[in-house]
Structure formats: C-alpha cells, structure tokens
Amino acid sequence: MIQKYLAYNTEKYASKWLVLAIDLVTIACAFILSYLIRFNLTLDFEVENLLLQLPLVLITSLVAFLIVGSYKGVVRHTGVRDVYNIFNTVCFSSILVIFIVLANRQLEILNQFTIPLSIIIINSLITFIALTASRFVFKSVYSNMNSSKKSYKNVLIYGAGDSGVLTHGAITNHANSRYKVLGYIDRDVKKIGKNINGVPVFGRKSLTESFILKNNISEIIFSIQNIDSKKLRKTVEGLVDYPIVVKIVPPIEDWINGELKVSQIKQVQIEDLLDRAPIKIKNSKIALELMNKTIIVTGGAGSIGSEIVRQICNYSYKSLIIIDSAESALYDLQQELKQNGFHNFIPIVADIRDKNRMNALFGEHRPNIVFHAAAYKHVPLMEYNSYEAIKINIGGTKNVADLSVLHGIEKFVFVSTDKAVNPTNVMGATKRIAEMYISCMQKENKTKFITTRFGNVLGSNGSVIPLFRKQIEKGGPLTLTHKDITRYFMTIPEASQLVLEAGAMGEGGEIFIFDMGESVKIFDLAKNMIKLSGLRYPEDIDIKITGLRPGEKLYEELLANGENTLPTYHQKIKISKVRDVEYSKVRSKIDELCITNMFFSGNTVKLMKEIVPEYVSKNSDFCELDKPSSVNSDGQNITKLKIVQP
Numbered sequence: 001m002i003q004k005y006l007a008y009n010t011e012k013y014a015s016k017w018l019v020l021a022i023d024l025v026t027i028a029c030a031f032i033l034s035y036l037i038r039f040n041l042t043l044d045f046e047v048e049n050l051l052l053q054l055p056l057v058l059i060t061s062l063v064a065f066l067i068v069g070s071y072k073g074v075v076r077h078t079g080v081r082d083v084y085n086i087f088n089t090v091c092f093s094s095i096l097v098i099f100i101v102l103a104n105r106q107l108e109i110l111n112q113f114t115i116p117l118s119i120i121i122i123n124s125l126i127t128f129i130a131l132t133a134s135r136f137v138f139k140s141v142y143s144n145m146n147s148s149k150k151s152y153k154n155v156l157i158y159g160a161g162d163s164g165v166l167t168h169g170a171i172t173n174h175a176n177s178r179y180k181v182l183g184y185i186d187r188d189v190k191k192i193g194k195n196i197n198g199v200p201v202f203g204r205k206s207l208t209e210s211f212i213l214k215n216n217i218s219e220i221i222f223s224i225q226n227i228d229s230k231k232l233r234k235t236v237e238g239l240v241d242y243p244i245v246v247k248i249v250p251p252i253e254d255w256i257n258g259e260l261k262v263s264q265i266k267q268v269q270i271e272d273l274l275d276r277a278p279i280k281i282k283n284s285k286i287a288l289e290l291m292n293k294t295i296i297v298t299g300g301a302g303s304i305g306s307e308i309v310r311q312i313c314n315y316s317y318k319s320l321i322i323i324d325s326a327e328s329a330l331y332d333l334q335q336e337l338k339q340n341g342f343h344n345f346i347p348i349v350a351d352i353r354d355k356n357r358m359n360a361l362f363g364e365h366r367p368n369i370v371f372h373a374a375a376y377k378h379v380p381l382m383e384y385n386s387y388e389a390i391k392i393n394i395g396g397t398k399n400v401a402d403l404s405v406l407h408g409i410e411k412f413v414f415v416s417t418d419k420a421v422n423p424t425n426v427m428g429a430t431k432r433i434a435e436m437y438i439s440c441m442q443k444e445n446k447t448k449f450i451t452t453r454f455g456n457v458l459g460s461n462g463s464v465i466p467l468f469r470k471q472i473e474k475g476g477p478l479t480l481t482h483k484d485i486t487r488y489f490m491t492i493p494e495a496s497q498l499v500l501e502a503g504a505m506g507e508g509g510e511i512f513i514f515d516m517g518e519s520v521k522i523f524d525l526a527k528n529m530i531k532l533s534g535l536r537y538p539e540d541i542d543i544k545i546t547g548l549r550p551g552e553k554l555y556e557e558l559l560a561n562g563e564n565t566l567p568t569y570h571q572k573i574k575i576s577k578v579r580d581v582e583y584s585k586v587r588s589k590i591d592e593l594c595i596t597n598m599f600f601s602g603n604t605v606k607l608m609k610e611i612v613p614e615y616v617s618k619n620s621d622f623c624e625l626d627k628p629s630s631v632n633s634d635g636q637n638i639t640k641l642k643i644v645q646p
Contacts, residue, residue, distance in 0.1 A: 020062075020071040026130050027061045028054060034123040038116070053115050057097060057123070064093035070131075078135040086131045094124045152180040154217045158239070159224040160184035160191050160201045167223040167249050168199065170260040182215055212242055221265060223249040236268055240531035270465055270529050285504035287315050289369075293410075294319040296367040298352055298400060299374030301329035303457060304415055307496035308371055309333065313342040320345040321365050323352070324374070352396035355403070362407045371499060372400050373415040375431070382427040383550040383620055386605055390597045393430035398437055398594060405445045413503040414438050416453045416511070418488065424553050424618040429608045433590060436611070439509065440587040448508035452499050453576070455488030464522060468529050476541035478526045481548050486519040486555045501573070511576040519555060550620040586611060 031054055039045050065071050070085035101115050155171070157164045164184055171179040184201045186192065192203040211217075220239055224232075239246045246268045249260065295312060299305040300322035306329075309322055324330045327349050334347045346365075350357050352374050375393050376382055382389040397414065404412045416435055419428035435451050442449040456463060464487070471478050502512040523543065530537045537543065548554070589611045597604045606625050609615050617623045 016072050020065055022134070023065065023071055023131060024058055024061060026134060027127050028058060030126040030130050031057050031119075031123050034119050034126055037122055037126075038119055056100065056115075057093075060096040060100070061089075061093040061127075063096065064089045068092060078139050082135065083132055086135075087128060090124050090128045090131070093127075094120055152178055153219055154182050154215055155179050155219040155221055156183055156185055156202075156207070156217055157181060158185045158220055158222045158235070160186035160188065160196060161224065163225045163249060163252065164223045165196060166260055167221060167265070168197065171221070171262055171265070179219075182217065185220070207239075207242075209242055212244060217244060219245045219247055221247045221249060222268065225252055237528065240268070240528065243534070243536075245534050246532065268532055270468075270525060270532060286500045289504040290315045290317045290500075292316070292318045293368040294321070294365055295369045295371065296321045296323060296361075296365070297371045297373060298323045298396075299372070299415075300324050300347075301326050301333050302373060303492055304495055304499070305371070305373035306333050307492045308373060308499055309337070309345070311493070311496050311500060313337060313340075313345070317344075319365065321361070321367065322347045323350050323361070325349065325351045352400055353391055355399045358399055358403055359406075362403050366407065368410045369503060370400060370404050370409055370412045371415070371503065372397060372412065373499075374400075375415070377417070377427060379419065379425045379427050379552055380549040382430070383425055383622075386426045387597060389426050389430045390593065390604055390608075393427070394433050394437070394590065395594045395597070397434040398590070401438055401441050401449065405441060405447050409447050411448045411450060411503055411506065411508075412438070412441075413499055413506070414449070414451045415499055416451050418453060418455045419553075420453065423612060423615045425550070425620065426605065426608070426622070429612050429615045432612050432615070433593070433608060435511065436586050437590050440583045440590075442509040443583050448506060450502050450506035450508065451511040452502045453511055453513045454490055454495055454498060457490060457492050457495050464525070465529070468526055472529065472533050472535070472541060476530075477544040478530070478541060479544050479546050480522060480526055481546055481552060482554060483523050483545055484554060485522045485548075485552075487522060488519050498573070513574055513576050548619050550618075552619060 032050065035045055035050055036042075068085055068089045070082065070089045097115060097120055098117075101120075105114065157167055159167075164186075168181050168184075172181060181199055183199055184191075184196060185204060185207055186201055187204050189203075191201045194201050220242075222232075222236060222239070236246060236248070247265050248268045250264050250266070255261075255264065290312060295317055297305050297309050297312070297320070300309050301324035305322075305324070309320065312320055322330065322333065322345055324347075330347050330349060334345075337343075337345060348361065350361060352358060374396060376385075376389050401412060403409075414434065416431050417428065419425065420432035420435055421428075423429040423432050435453075438449045438451060441447070468478050498512065502510070506512070526543050527537050530541050530543075533541075535541050589607065593604060593607050593611065596607060605622050609625055616626050
C-alpha cells in the first residue's frame, strides 16, 4: 500500500503555490538564523525589531518571486537554470530591502525602523543556500525513490569533451531515465583520473573486457564531434569486439533546437564504419538549373529516383512529374511528400517501354529536364531474364531519349552504374549499351545528354546491407558469394546529389564519376555487422560462402579500358573521357538489338557482345558465346582486363 501511495504521488507535480509557500517559510527561517549568527547564537538583540522586520522581508521576497518566477520550476528537474533564477530572486529581494531601509531613513516613515546591512548580507547568503539545497534535496529524494523501482543500464560515454558532458545530461536528467553513467572514456591524459560532475574519466587502456564484465556495462555511447571517418571507424571497430552495444551521438547540427534528445542516440550502423568521407558539394548550381523548370523523373519511386525527387522538392521548380510502374511504391512516396508539406508534384503510373504513353506525357507536360533512373538492376536475376533487361534498360532508355529529342528537352540525365564498366553480366552490358546510345544521341541533336556512373548504394532495395540485416534478425547465417569480394559504396543522398549536380554542370556528352574512396571488403563488412548487433562471429552467427553468382565480379571498376578522366570544379567529381566509337554503326546495332529482342530471338546476348566487345561473361551460361581465347578447357572465363583506377 505504501509503495502504491509513493508511486501515485511521484507521478504528480507539486503545485507552484505550495513551492512558493515553502520558499517563504524557508526565507523566514533564514532571516531568524541570520540574526542568531550575527549575535553569536544568542538572543542579545531586540526580538520586537525582528518581528517587525520579518513581514517586510517576506513581502519583498514575495514580490521578487512573482517577478522572477523561480517558484514555477519543476523541483524534481532542478538544474543550473533554476539555480540562476534563485540567485536573481535573492539579489532582487535584497536590493528591495536595502532600498526600503534607506528610504525610511530619509523619509522617517517608521521611527527607529532599520535592518543592519550585515543582517541583510548574511540573510542573502543563507537564503540562497537554503533555497538551492532544498530543491536538490527533494530532487535527490525523488530520484532515490524512483531508482528503487527501476533497473538501470550501466553505460560509459566515449568522449569527455563538451559533447560528452551534454550527452550525460541528456540521458540522465529526466524522470524516466534508465541510464547510469559509470564513467567517461577519453584519450586526453589531462582529463584521465579526474571527475566531471562526479563522474570519473578513464583512459582508453582501462576499457578492457574484464572491466566491462566487472561493472556490468551494457552500452558505450560514442560522443565525439568533428571526427574524421577513418578515426571514427578505427575507434568504433575496436569497441564492437566487446560484449556491449555501441551507440553514437549525431552531429550537433542535427540536434533538435540545439538540444540533444535521448531518441537521437542511435546504435552504430555499418554505414558509420565505411572508410570514406561523405561527398559535400559547395557552390552548387542546382538551384539555378532547376528554377522555374518542369522536371520528369523516371523510376521516381525507386531507391535513387525517390531520393532525387525528395531533393528536387526543396528547390523552386515549376512542376515535378514522377513516373514509375510500381504503384505501391509510388503511392508511399506520394503520401510521404504530402506529409512533409510538398504538394507541387504529379505522380503518374506508367511504363517507359510504352512509347505512345510516354509521348503523350511529354506532350502534355512539356518538360525541360529529364532524370532517367528507371531500370532493372539485380545482376543474377537479369542474367536469367535478359529479355526484360534489354527491354527496360536499353529499349526504355531509347524511348525516353528519343522523346527527349523529339520534344526539345534541354537536358537528359541518365543514371548508370559501375557495372557498365567492362561488363561481365547482362545487366551491366545493358547499362553500357544505354550509355553508348545516349552518346550517339548527343552527337546528333541539341538535347544535352549526361551520364552519371557510381557504385553500390547503401540501403537501396536489394543491396547487401539490408540483406545482411534480415539474415541477422533470423539468426543467420550470413550468405556471401566470395571471401575476397569487394565493392564501392555511397549513400542514397550522395548518389542523388551527384545526379542533380551532373545535370547542373553538364554540357552534354559527359560521363560523371566520383572518387568513392577505397573499396570495401564485404567479408569484413559482414563481420562488423554481426558485432554491431551484439553478437559474435562465428559463435552466434556464421558466414556461409556460396560461390560467385552468374555474372558477378570480385571487384567493380569505375573506368573501362581506354578511358581517362578530366577534373571538374569539385575535386571528388571527375569526367570520364570515353573512347571513340563509330556512332552510326553503334546506333544501327542498338536498333537491331531492340527489334531482335522484341521478337524473342535467341541472338540478343550475342549481339550485345558485338556492340560491347569488352562484355565477357563470368559464371554464366553466356560464357559459351565468348571467343574461344576467353575461356579455358573447363569453360571458365580466363580473360583478364586491365583495371584503370580513377
């Protein structure tokens, strides 16, 4: 019954008037105590004068309280700001008392009424201490009452700087907090061994597995601002080896109204550990390029297309047409944009393979810029569905490009992939042929055709990281095609920003690529994802090697043989100088390919290899279509291609 009563009362907040009454009683007691201290704890003073002066002190204090409002604070959450308000209240009331005493001496309203200056000073000090102490005593009692009913998580904060101190306050200064900070971890020898707000600072060497187990630590919160990606990765990778959950505090610019909320502290994601700095584009021409323009985004509900749409919505365009054949994904994007306050867009369910439908849309909306992101992209799936890959990735691109010329589009921006470089699969070959067709169109017409080429996108539909997450949730194992396989990675916002920037800076005919840092070994990525989930490899979750899939490479390239790069105004973005091709011959071959594919001819892949001589299949049934010199007696691909790094 007592526990229920305490639980009920701790959920209520004390009335501000009750707090004010208690504060006034505290001030009365402090005034009496100041007299006793002044006269050496004796009664050698006129008690009648004290009783006459006490109402004046209480009235002036009441006025000060009402003006400053220090009694309105929630006592259980008393902080530095509340102490500051109490200090202002005490100073204000003391100044009022001094003013009244001095005025009475001049005007002689009350004969022989005065308060010694020493009493006023002593009373001010005692009052400030008493009011502040009473609040912190109540806060401590309340905290202890609640702590007896809660189970706490013991945590360490990595970083004893300003961000770490603010993190400590954010996770502990609220009633429902279940965190107990046992210490800070820092590399600064000047801080190690000291306390910050009563919390000890430990050195990095103190963070051992025995220390974690002894203190039952369940989480480490990484709270260091302005740290480069390499140092972050190295530090966090060292922490994930311990049996704990590692969380990270977001950059200070992402804090809500300049304050860190507990909900913003998230578990470290594998994206945080990739060894590359994010691409940042300054002095962008995007805003000027999109101003008052009608824009079409094909594949607008896909991973890249939808992010292109989200970023375009922040600019002053005239109209935005979002085209996609995936009805559900397009509906979800429509609802998301509306909820975020964007309404100047038109979602359209349409198939880019339907030239009549696309022609009608171009004629109705008369776009200025086209961002073409619609494509089939899954390598193994397209290896067995070459008809659909050719029809969408080549035929669909051809339709949209032809219509762009027909309707006088200013710019056509094509989203390609690094798999188009020295392709070993149907999907990559279709994207390379699409690149070549766009180059042909650039040579003959006024529309500016621009291509962007980049690697794997983090978190996109069907990419490796979401796949690994699902496999971890199911208890494993994680499936990996080869232990040595590597990939380049970038974020969806970066990829989309690159596409927009390419559209702004492009003058036609360019293939834009950018420095994606070092490629990532997928086996290491898989191990880190297991550790970040609080599990162990291979004890809890194993990694199963399944073998390379049809058309899959061990590594990806950003440049093909015979290509080189030119710089742009952004040091991370470069222009690929593609080798010369016979455009009339290539275009006729592509037209033949689309017609042949339309009639389900079995010669389509062979024709693709003629169009793209560097297309040599790997781990695929199409290896038999390659030249005899490209395969060994076992039918395995042995052609070695020269790698040209950007």
